[in-house]
Amino acid sequence: MAILEVKNLSKSFDHLMVLKDISFNVEKGQVVSVIGPSGSGKSTLLRCVNQLEKADGGEIDVCGMKMLRTGDDGKVVYSPKKTLREIRLKIGLVFQNFNLFPHKSVLQNIIEAPVHVLKKSKQEAIDEAKILLEKMGLTGKEKAYPCQLSGGQQQRVSIARALALKPEILFFDEPTSALDPELTGEILKVIKELAEEKMTMVIVTHEMEFARDVSNHIIFMDGGFIVEEGDPAEIFVNTQNERTKQFLKRYKGM
Amino acid sequence: MNTDDMLNVSMILLEYLPNTLKLFFFTLLFSIPLGVVVTWLKRCRFKPVSWLTNLYILIMRGTPLMLQIVAVYYAIPMIVKGAKDTAAANGTEISGFMQFLDECMHSANYMFVMLIIAFSLNYAAYFAEIFRGGLESIPKGQYEAASMLGMTKPQTFFRIIMPQVIKRVIPATSNEVIVLVKDTSLATVIAYAEIMLKAKQMMNTYSSIVPLFIAGLFYFVLNSIVTLVFIHIEKHYNYYQ
Numbered sequence: 001m002a003i004l005e006v007k008n009l010s011k012s013f014d015h016l017m018v019l020k021d022i023s024f025n026v027e028k029g030q031v032v033s034v035i036g037p038s039g040s041g042k043s044t045l046l047r048c049v050n051q052l053e054k055a056d057g058g059e060i061d062v063c064g065m066k067m068l069r070t071g072d073d074g075k076v077v078y079s080p081k082k083t084l085r086e087i088r089l090k091i092g093l094v095f096q097n098f099n100l101f102p103h104k105s106v107l108q109n110i111i112e113a114p115v116h117v118l119k120k121s122k123q124e125a126i127d128e129a130k131i132l133l134e135k136m137g138l139t140g141k142e143k144a145y146p147c148q149l150s151g152g153q154q155q156r157v158s159i160a161r162a163l164a165l166k167p168e169i170l171f172f173d174e175p176t177s178a179l180d181p182e183l184t185g186e187i188l189k190v191i192k193e194l195a196e197e198k199m200t201m202v203i204v205t206h207e208m209e210f211a212r213d214v215s216n217h218i219i220f221m222d223g224g225f226i227v228e229e230g231d232p233a234e235i236f237v238n239t240q241n242e243r244t245k246q247f248l249k250r251y252k253g254m
Numbered sequence: 255m256n257t258d259d260m261l262n263v264s265m266i267l268l269e270y271l272p273n274t275l276k277l278f279f280f281t282l283l284f285s286i287p288l289g290v291v292v293t294w295l296k297r298c299r300f301k302p303v304s305w306l307t308n309l310y311i312l313i314m315r316g317t318p319l320m321l322q323i324v325a326v327y328y329a330i331p332m333i334v335k336g337a338k339d340t341a342a343a344n345g346t347e348i349s350g351f352m353q354f355l356d357e358c359m360h361s362a363n364y365m366f367v368m369l370i371i372a373f374s375l376n377y378a379a380y381f382a383e384i385f386r387g388g389l390e391s392i393p394k395g396q397y398e399a400a401s402m403l404g405m406t407k408p409q410t411f412f413r414i415i416m417p418q419v420i421k422r423v424i425p426a427t428s429n430e431v432i433v434l435v436k437d438t439s440l441a442t443v444i445a446y447a448e449i450m451l452k453a454k455q456m457m458n459t460y461s462s463i464v465p466l467f468i469a470g471l472f473y474f475v476l477n478s479i480v481t482l483v484f485i486h487i488e489k490h491y492n493y494y495q
Contacts, residue, residue: 052398089404099399102494103417113403116413147495158399165403 001028002061003169003200004049008070009058011041011048018044020224022058026169026217029198033211036221037247042204045221046173049202050093051084062087063168089117092162092170096177098154100146100161106133107142110161118165125164132160136190152183156190170194172203188214208251212236220244255464263456263465267449267472274448274472277369277438282431284374289381296386307382314379319372320440326372327444330359369441373434380430388423389415421491428484435476439469449473 004026011019047053060067111125136156176184218235220228296307337352400410439450453469
């Protein structure tokens with residue numbers, strides 16, 4: 001079953017086309033990595049799917065629910081607010097710079113949405129949050145504030161915060177770009193563990209080795225297009241595409 | 255001036271201190287909520303509202319408070335006088351509304367109410383700019399994170415944005431409140447009986463500038479207390495960076 005279906009998605013800022021005719025599907029349990037040079041539209045794609053940017057055209061479906069369609073007049077029609085909200089709760093997003101709430105403790109960050117959006121009881125939310133924190137290796141940090149944590153710990157809190165809503169699909173927007181190599185490792189380990197649990201994920205990343213190891217599908221983007229997609233071996237080892245080859249050559253050891 | 259005189263001056267100033275404090279607290283009470291409203295109006299998407307708000311802020315910050323006090327204080331008397339003159343020339347009575355204004359300006363609280371109006375309008379403009387600065391300093395990522403968690407707009411504002419804005423505006427607000435303590439002395443321009451007016455009168459009585467220094471000491475002590483209060487508030491919000 002496809003969790004995410006994107007068809008002919010397009011998006012421009014002013015007159016600059018940043019996404020051109022993007023189509024791809026994400027199946028349940030799949031881990032998809034989106035790679036490509038800076039400015040290729042990877043993050044914009046993620047932001048459009050997450051309703052943080054308005055698309056200009058195309059179709060997006062999440063968990064069988066319509067998010068947007070292009071009408072006969074060529075204009076984009078988004079589904080009613082109620083549907084968009086339902087879709088939003090099926091999707092989790094982990095930001096490059098975490099975007100934790102600095103005035104709330106680790107625990108408060110995680111239970112905020114379960115308590116105030118899903119209207120769970122506080123105790124239930126806390127119990128679930130503690131399980132998530134244990135999974136993230138952050139037991140004992142419940143009362144800490146984001147500013148007291150390392151970048152890697154902050155990013156793990158933000159993953160826990162996204163997981164607290166039990167999303168069907170989890171997006172990562174360059175989750176390790178703000179971290180030094182040592183801290184990068186701890187985040188990648190967490191994502192790998194989630195992949196082993198068959199969590200459906202879409203990861204925008206510059207970590208090629210990681211993308212190859214963790215994902216079962218790779219999308220290579222450049223200039224707003226999907227240049228090539230396929231399984232990791234196909235892309236990283238046997239690609240016939242010149243642009244892909246040229247891009248991957250810059251990453252040593254590939 | 256001998257010690258007895260100084261003590262006498264201090265006692266008289268102490269007697270008028272409540273008037274200074276009344277002006278200070280009532281201005282704070284009205285100008286801070288009004289400042290929030292002005293911030294909100296300025297960010298209104300309907301452009302004319304935002305332009306008018308900008309004009310209001312420009313005038314309030316661009317002209318002396320002393321002049322604003324005089325303008326507010328004499329506005330009603332001038333309007334009433336104009337109406338009376340016209341009525342006398344035409345041989346008619348002034349309208350009910352003008353009679354009402356006439357009564358207002360002769361009521362005991364008229365001066366104080368006008369002072370609060372002038373001070374609140376002026377300080378609201380400054381507070382609005384402080385609040386706007388605080389609001390705009392919150393990174394866009396905070397709104398995006400809240401929206402990704404399915405929070406509604408009011409939830410995002412009251413639970414995520416506002417608490418952070420409050421922390422950020424405390425230093426600038428404390429500055430403004432300290433200035434307000436000293437600005438209450440501008441009320442002397444319409445002879446409101448607060449400590450600066452009394453100090454000036456006693457300066458003449460004693461032919462000495464010592465009463466002014468004593469008044470200065472009063473403001474200094476008041477502002478020391480204000481400073482301590484704000485240090486305490488800042489500490490309270492220091493639990494995160």
